[in-house]
Amino acid sequence: MTSNSVAHANKDERVRKESAIKGLLNRPELGALAGAILVFIFFGIFAGDTGIYSLEGTISWLVFSAQLGILAIGACLLMIAGEFDLSIGSMIGFAGMLLAIPTVYWGWPIEMAVLFAFVGSMLLGGINGLIVVRTGLPSFIVSLAFLFILRGLTIGIASWLTNRTIVGGIGEFSDGTFISWLFSGHILTGLFTWAANSGWIETYKDGSPVVPGIPMLVVWWIGLGIVSSWVLLKTRIGNWIFAVGGDLNAAKNVGIPTARLKIALFMFTAFCACLFATIQVMEFGSASADRGLLKEFEAIIAAVIGGTLLTGGYGAILGACFGALIFGIVSVGLNFMGVDSSWFRVFLGLMLLIAVIFNNYVRKRITEAK
Amino acid sequence: MSKSEFVIELKKVSRFFGSVIAIKDIDMVVKQGECHCLLGDNGAGKSTLIKTLAGVHKPSEGEYLIDGEPVNFDSPKDALDAGIATVYQDLALVSLMSVTRNFFMGREIQKGWGPFKQFDIEKANEIARQGLADMGINVRNPSQAIGTMSGGERQSLAIARAIHFGARVLILDEPTAALGVKQSANVLKVIAKAKARGLAVILITHNVHHAYPIADRFTLLNRGQSLGSYLKSEVTREQVLEMMAGGAELEQLEADLAEFTRVDKEAS
Numbered sequence: 111m112t113s114n115s116v117a118h119a120n121k122d123e124r125v126r127k128e129s130a131i132k133g134l135l136n137r138p139e140l141g142a143l144a145g146a147i148l149v150f151i152f153f154g155i156f157a158g159d160t161g162i163y164s165l166e167g168t169i170s171w172l173v174f175s176a177q178l179g180i181l182a183i184g185a186c187l188l189m190i191a192g193e194f195d196l197s198i199g200s201m202i203g204f205a206g207m208l209l210a211i212p213t214v215y216w217g218w219p220i221e222m223a224v225l226f227a228f229v230g231s232m233l234l235g236g237i238n239g240l241i242v243v244r245t246g247l248p249s250f251i252v253s254l255a256f257l258f259i260l261r262g263l264t265i266g267i268a269s270w271l272t273n274r275t276i277v278g279g280i281g282e283f284s285d286g287t288f289i290s291w292l293f294s295g296h297i298l299t300g301l302f303t304w305a306a307n308s309g310w311i312e313t314y315k316d317g318s319p320v321v322p323g324i325p326m327l328v329v330w331w332i333g334l335g336i337v338s339s340w341v342l343l344k345t346r347i348g349n350w351i352f353a354v355g356g357d358l359n360a361a362k363n364v365g366i367p368t369a370r371l372k373i374a375l376f377m378f379t380a381f382c383a384c385l386f387a388t389i390q391v392m393e394f395g396s397a398s399a400d401r402g403l404l405k406e407f408e409a410i411i412a413a414v415i416g417g418t419l420l421t422g423g424y425g426a427i428l429g430a431c432f433g434a435l436i437f438g439i440v441s442v443g444l445n446f447m448g449v450d451s452s453w454f455r456v457f458l459g460l461m462l463l464i465a466v467i468f469n470n471y472v473r474k475r476i477t478e479a480k
Numbered sequence: 481m482s483k484s485e486f487v488i489e490l491k492k493v494s495r496f497f498g499s500v501i502a503i504k505d506i507d508m509v510v511k512q513g514e515c516h517c518l519l520g521d522n523g524a525g526k527s528t529l530i531k532t533l534a535g536v537h538k539p540s541e542g543e544y545l546i547d548g549e550p551v552n553f554d555s556p557k558d559a560l561d562a563g564i565a566t567v568y569q570d571l572a573l574v575s576l577m578s579v580t581r582n583f584f585m586g587r588e589i590q591k592g593w594g595p596f597k598q599f600d601i602e603k604a605n606e607i608a609r610q611g612l613a614d615m616g617i618n619v620r621n622p623s624q625a626i627g628t629m630s631g632g633e634r635q636s637l638a639i640a641r642a643i644h645f646g647a648r649v650l651i652l653d654e655p656t657a658a659l660g661v662k663q664s665a666n667v668l669k670v671i672a673k674a675k676a677r678g679l680a681v682i683l684i685t686h687n688v689h690h691a692y693p694i695a696d697r698f699t700l701l702n703r704g705q706s707l708g709s710y711l712k713s714e715v716t717r718e719q720v721l722e723m724m725a726g727g728a729e730l731e732q733l734e735a736d737l738a739e740f741t742r743v744d745k746e747a748s
């Protein structure tokens with residue numbers, strides 16, 4: 111063997127150096143990252159003077175993004191595993207009632223009611239998943255059925271038990287509790303008060319800061335995002351999620367418990383919906399039967415903008431989070447600029463279209479000869 | 481514990497899919513350190529038989545024994561846990577996933593502790609790269625999706641994976657179908673090595689040049705039924721070829737070909 115061929119053994123002569131940018135292109139979250147940067151710059155230029163990047167403005171689009179982001183994380187994992195859940199929005203309304211009715215009408219302690227809501231919605235999510243894996247029907251259809259069933263149940267049960275579709279007065283039971291802080295409180299309040307006292311951030315007349323701290327909602331979003339992303343990219347379960355969505359038959363043949371995995375992911379999506387609902391109920395002090403309308407589509411769109419394939423097997427939590435961020439900035443930004451909200455929908459539709467076309471291109475790049 | 485002379489033993493195993501009888505009353509034994517070759521026409525039921533061995537299908541009838549003990553696999557995971565690894569005809573690979581992720585799919589090696597356990601990707605990359613190198617395939621980047629790999633590279637990956645996880649029995653469904661001469665030779669060498677290590681190998685192939693040198697025992701399937709098992713000492717290469725093609729059909733083919741040549745000659 112010549113020294114020449116030894117050198118080749120280490121450096122494959124059939125590897126062409128690809129530019130770093132092309133390497134990045136293979137990452138699912140790239141499009142959303144680029145989109146988020148563009149949107150940032152756009153509003154910096156055209157709405158910089160409206161205060162969108164002031165502390166108050168920033169918190170408002172962060173809150174918007176976080177709400178959607180929590181849902182998008184659940185939807186994203188489920189989509190990578192090759193399934194959809196169209197009942198996310200209805201689940202939000204239902205979970206809100208699961209929390210509010212026991213608290214207000216049955217006198218349950220708030221902690222218990224929250225637990226009840228989470229267990230109840232995850233159980234329903236599990237049933238949704240069970241039907242999907244047992245019947246082999248497309249989850250699109252099964253969860254569409256759940257979309258109607260749950261929304262109908264929410265309105266029906268609420269009016270039957272309470273004679274109304276809005277259950278208010280939860281604040282009386284939750285104010286000052288740990289649970290209330292956990293879902294609708296703020297962190298770093300000390301820091302913000304200190305900054306207010308030092309005159310660095312905006313204050314009300316009484317000297318308290320306009321923004322009291324980082325909302326727990328945002329903390330939940332980031333925390334959930336980090337944990338889910340870690341699970342997806344670094345653990346055995348994550349590998350299973352990619353495999354199940356990429357090729358169900360292959361996943362079955364190598365012994366992955368595909369049915370249990372899918373059911374668990376449906377339960378996780380329901381968990382996300384319930385988390386969203388709980389935060390909203392704590393925030394507003396009320397549950398309403400029409401909460402969460404159309405949220406399932408927004409969550410799926412955020413995931414798609416984030417690079418998740420509609421066909422499963424490919425995607426990234428980070429991308430979904432950026433997708434939600436784009437939503438938040440654009441929605442709040444247009445609002446600050448005084449643009450009619452109908453334009454936001456136009457933008458959404460266009461974003462979705464661009465994202466799907468782009469994702470399709472990326473998928474082809476990965477799976478077909480270059 | 482009754483220790484049987486055979487690792488795998490099938491007694492009158494059948495498998496039905498609704499009204500379809502895929503395999504019927506199959507008897508078969510596989511010894512340690514032995515290569516058992518399954519022969520038969522397309523649709524004879526070979527893949528169904530090995531999927532039953534691999535835990536994908538449950539036998540509809542009959543008994544499946546390992547080391548003389550009846551087993552009842554609920555999923556391929558159970559079979560893998562028992563040391564039976566399979567290369568499926570469709571390879572069971574996911575195009576969108578990387579070489580390493582495919583290699584360890586369902587059997588991820590982990591590091592860390594308790595809830596912080598994670599898939600040890602660095603080590604996995606190394607094992608996958610080495611496993612493929614043993615098969616004569618140099619992977620450029622084990623974290624790249626396999627969608628762009630060639631058919632032979634993919635097949636080699638599936639085989640390398642089975643070799644790595646097959647502790648006792650290795651099942652290969654047409655492993656050389658898409659391979660070049662060099663890679664086919666590698667597969668046969670790998671099978672020989674596995675035999676030497678005391679593994680039992682079950683091999684399906686339509687290529688007599690691959691089957692005859694490596695096999696110790698042949699079982700012939702026809703339309704879902706076994707036409708019997710033969711030790712290599714009992715049959716010649718020509719007989720095996722005849723069994724593969726279905727002897728009668730081969731004679732018919734020869735007659736037909738002769739007929740064509742005759743017609744050709746007359747025409748000219």
Ligand SMILES: Nc1ncnc2c1ncn2[C@@H]1O[C@H](COP(=O)(O)OP(=O)(O)OP(=O)(O)O)[C@@H](O)[C@H]1O
Pocket residue numbers: 497500501502520521522523524525526527528529569
């Ligand atoms: N899941 C299934 N449902 C219904 N019929 C099936 C199923 N799997 C296999 N069969 C039928 O069983 C028969 C045997 O199929 P099998 O795949 O085992 O053949 P084979 O011997 O592997 O053929 P080949 O050489 O083409 O790979 C075929 O007629 C096939 O249609």
Ligand SMILES: [Mg+2]
Pocket residue numbers: 526527528569653
């Ligand atoms: Mg076959």
